[in-house]
Amino acid sequence: MRRSPLFRRLLATTLPAALVIGSVSSTAIADPLMARNMSTYGMPGGIDTPTAEALPDGTLGATVSYSDYALRNNLVFQALPRLTTALRYSRVEGINDSARRGYIWDRSFDLRYQLLDENGWRPAVAVGLQDFMGTGVYSGEYVVATKNITPTIRATAGLGWGRLAGKLRPLDTDDEGGKPNLDDWFSGSPRPFGSVSWQVNDKLSLIAEYSNDEYDRESRGSDAPGSLNFAANYKVGQNYQVGLYTLGGETFGAQFTVALNPRETPFPSGLEKAPAPVRPRPAPAADPEGWSGQWSQDPTAQPAIQKALGDALSKEGQLLESMALSANRAEVRIRNTRYIQHAEAVGRTARLMTRALPPSVETFVITTSEDGVPTSSVTMRRSDVERLENTEAGRIAAASQLTDAVPYPDDLVAAEGLFPRFRWNLAPYLSTSLFDPDDPLRYEVGAKLSASYEVSPGLILSGTVRQRAFGTIEQEAPGGLSVDEYLAAGDDIDENGVPRVRSDGRMYSGRTSATIPELTLAWYARPTQDTYTRVTAGLLERAYAGVSAEALWKPVNSPLGLGVEINRVRKREFEDVFGLRDYEVTTGHISAYYEFTEGFTAQLDIGQYLAGDRGATVTLTREFANGWRIGAFATKTDMSEEDFGEGSFDKGVTLSIPVSWAVGTPSKDRVGGTVRSLSRDGGSRLDVNGRLYDKVRDSHSVKLYEGWGRFWR
Structure with a gap:
């Protein structure tokens, strides 16, 4: 039938x-x-x-x-x-x-x-x-x-x-x-x-x-x-x-x-060190000066308290950037460098504040900072922290208030000796190439040196150097040409007139000499209460150099975010790490983000892609409480299916697994990547680091409260 x-x-x-x-x-x-x-x-x-x-x-x-x-x-x-x-x-x-x-x-x-x-x-x-x-x-x-x-x-x-x-x-x-x-x-x-x-x-x-x-x-x-x-x-x-x-x-x-199953970690209870317990305040009769607030008149009080608290926070993986302190209120600005769920960083900070601050301080304000830019503030009463320590985390959530952080108040005192700040890391890397009909799995193993120099809050110079050790990924030219023939041709356009923005990506692979995938100067700022900005210049990724600018509107208690990004980039040379090719393009997108319940986030990007084609990308991502992220995306542009080639349009799956899930100790490091059946030129975006939405969402309402169960961890 x-x-x-x-x-x-x-x-x-x-x-x-x-x-x-x-x-x-x-x-x-x-x-x-x-x-x-x-x-x-x-x-x-x-x-x-x-x-x-x-x-x-x-x-x-x-x-x-x-x-x-x-x-x-x-x-x-x-x-x-x-x-x-x-x-x-x-x-x-x-x-x-x-x-x-x-x-x-x-x-x-x-x-x-x-x-x-x-x-x-x-x-x-x-x-x-x-x-x-x-x-x-x-x-x-x-x-x-x-x-x-x-x-x-x-x-x-x-x-x-x-x-x-x-x-x-x-x-x-x-x-x-x-x-x-x-x-x-x-x-x-x-x-x-x-x-x-x-x-x-x-x-x-x-x-x-x-x-x-x-x-x-x-x-x-x-x-x-x-x-x-x-x-x-x-x-x-x-x-x-x-x-x-x-x-x-x-x-x-x-x-x-x-x-x-992301819900079933190999280490269900985790291996992290238990937090310091809340220290109840002494009775007023036992510390009359501390309860009276007279200590706040001593000019040496805040520096001593700030240093002691900063040292304690450092042991918990938190960077104390600045602090405002009065007789009955304390605000700390912290940068979470350790915990996948930001609520755990807030909870541990609150515990340490009960141990470091004089008893007259009743109001705690814990402000999150990302690369020197404040993203949110959690305000709570000290008495609630003392009273609710051994209860479910939902009760302290109900007693707290999440608000937009005041961008740059006058009473904050910066931590001494924090900036400029230099960090570096040397680690092995593994790169893979999948779904090639001639060789479905290729790999490259080597060493990667990453470093960053934070000149001041929000101004960061960073770069990466890679040195290949061995692997099966080799330098290859598209269109059946040899590498020498492709280099001699010097043409970044295929036979259909489509710019080769990604299809010659293997020309950047397989080199025995050191490469510099990224070398940038980035500036992050917050011009208004709900608006964040980023400007990045330099070698943005392994194939493109130029300038990238972005602005994001994202209120702290809203599931909706709106962004705009514009990039002016030029294609990098295959052999010379600082050389540039002739192909140059302006690319950019208007983006909308919406966070649903159960960890789902939808993203819509509309704009112009690297090959000059125009269209939209739809992405749906699910994130679990322990940090697993799995998503899928599809891009459709005005490039014809014939010009795009096999696959008709760009699509793929993204996977990001936190290292802490596998090893049991807290870390913000992740492993994962994007799985595409094919790498084509249509629908290709610039791969620039530090986009704003991923930086600010962890400390905003939806994501913060989904992980609030770890407040007392």
């Missing part, structure tokens, strides 16, 4: 709407049915077929499965309790591309939403799109139900379209691909599939499934596997799973899975 175009478009347009509506619904629902096994496609499932299960919310996992027919590298993320997403990069045998290698490297993307949870006799039900945006090698859609028959036996049945119905769709070879193949969704006649899993014990599970996929393309016309597949999976520890499977008894495969 072939569905009408109207029916298919109805399904195609209502499914994304259902996902969005379901994600923001506040209706109380049961927990999703949790997965026991991962399929070869990297989603909760049987072997090649899906189930209606989900992973624990926030889980980030990776699966590698290998058989004679494909090598699949899958990245899965449980974006919402019921929404599962997967990004896949597969070597598919039996298909030729222009290189005639007998295989292709294919990129695909999946979405699944669990519509109903298991309840009584009702099974869990999910609907999904497999490979809905790409060449269509694995393209298919499905509706599936899963039910626990016994506590250890779970059965699944579903209807599949496309590949899941055993019907291969035409490969997307006529255009550039990389966009939703909407006309194919739920097209053709569906066919049933199913699986049964048996959880033998806590470690071992066995799976049998009925699949319609006969691997016609991959088998190259030979006898294809049958419809019955079998697998055995074994769990190793809490985060790993290994498995063996057979497809129709004709070929065998192996699989490895790792799953990390």
Whole structure:
């Protein structure tokens, strides 16, 4: 039975709407049915077929499965309790591309939403799109139900379209691909599939499934596997799973899975040193001078108190920049250099203030500073800190007030000897290059020396020097040219007239001599109460030098932020670290940021990109309480799909994991990066450090209060 175009478009347009509506619904629902096994496609499932299960919310996992027919590298993320997403990069045998290698490297993307949870006799039900945006090698859609028959036996049945119905769709070879193949969704006649899993014990599970996929393309016309597949999976520890499977008894495969949940750190209680306890004030009779406030008339009092408090804060990873002190009020301006959740820095500062300040000081004002610019102030009563120390953090939050910081009051006294301030760090680095059809994983290892010289609050000179040690990333020219030919041509424009702003990025790689990716002078300021500014000049990134200017409007208690950025840059030489090429461009964007609940932040950037194309980028990021950030973005500009090339438009996934999550000790350092299936010139932005929104949001209301549970840590 072939569905009408109207029916298919109805399904195609209502499914994304259902996902969005379901994600923001506040209706109380049961927990999703949790997965026991991962399929070869990297989603909760049987072997090649899906189930209606989900992973624990926030889980980030990776699966590698290998058989004679494909090598699949899958990245899965449980974006919402019921929404599962997967990004896949597969070597598919039996298909030729222009290189005639007998295989292709294919990129695909999946979405699944669990519509109903298991309840009584009702099974869990999910609907999904497999490979809905790409060449269509694995393209298919499905509706599936899963039910626990016994506590250890779970059965699944579903209807599949496309590949899941055993019907291969035409490969997307006529255009550039990389966009939703909407006309194919739920097209053709569906066919049933199913699986049964048996959880033998806590470690071992066995799976049998009925699949319609006969691997016609991959088998190259030979006898294809049958419809019955079998697998055995074994769990190793809490985060790993290994498995063996057979497809129709004709070929065998192996699989490895790792799953990390940001809510489950290897060190649940952390390894940081416990904070100093609150020191209750003595009775007035025991310290009449301290309670009277007469000490404030002594000109030596504040310098001594400020030094003692600054030394104590330094041990807690806080930099005391300045302080204002009177008989009954104290304001400290701190720079948090240690804690991912800024509320922990505020809480530890409040404890230390009870130990350093005379008893007459009742009002505490803790102002956060980022690169010398104040971003917010938390005001609380000392008596509340003393009274609520051993209660839940929500009570001190209710008793405190978060306000915009007064930019530059006259009564602040700067800490002595703090500026100018020099810092440096020498560490190894690892650079990777992914998704190249000739070599899907390349790497480079070396040493990186970073240094900064803070002349005064807000004025910072910084730079980085890298020295390669070894690796497989080499200098390469685009367009099939040799490096010497590309250097001799001296042309930064491709055959379609598109400036090569990123497609020749490998010309900056593989050098044996030292490189300087960044060398800048930046100035941060706050001209008005709700406005922040940045001006950065120098070698902005490894490919561009110039000037970047930015302004951000972001009230402290508003989830909304608005920004504008403009850059005038020139392309850097490939060999000479201080040389410049002829290509020059003005690029800039107007940006809007909005913070939702549950750690979600949406960002919209509209403007002109490095190649001169104009359009917009939409980004959605989720951040967890322990600092994990996972996001996705898509950019569409006025550059044609033909000029853009394979992929049609820019898109990718971002990942940022705090080091503290892995090691258990507090640190603001992070590891991660951006995963793109392709690096193209369209939709490319300047990669300049120090953009304002990420600097100010940690101490503003949404982010601060989401981490407020760590106030008393």
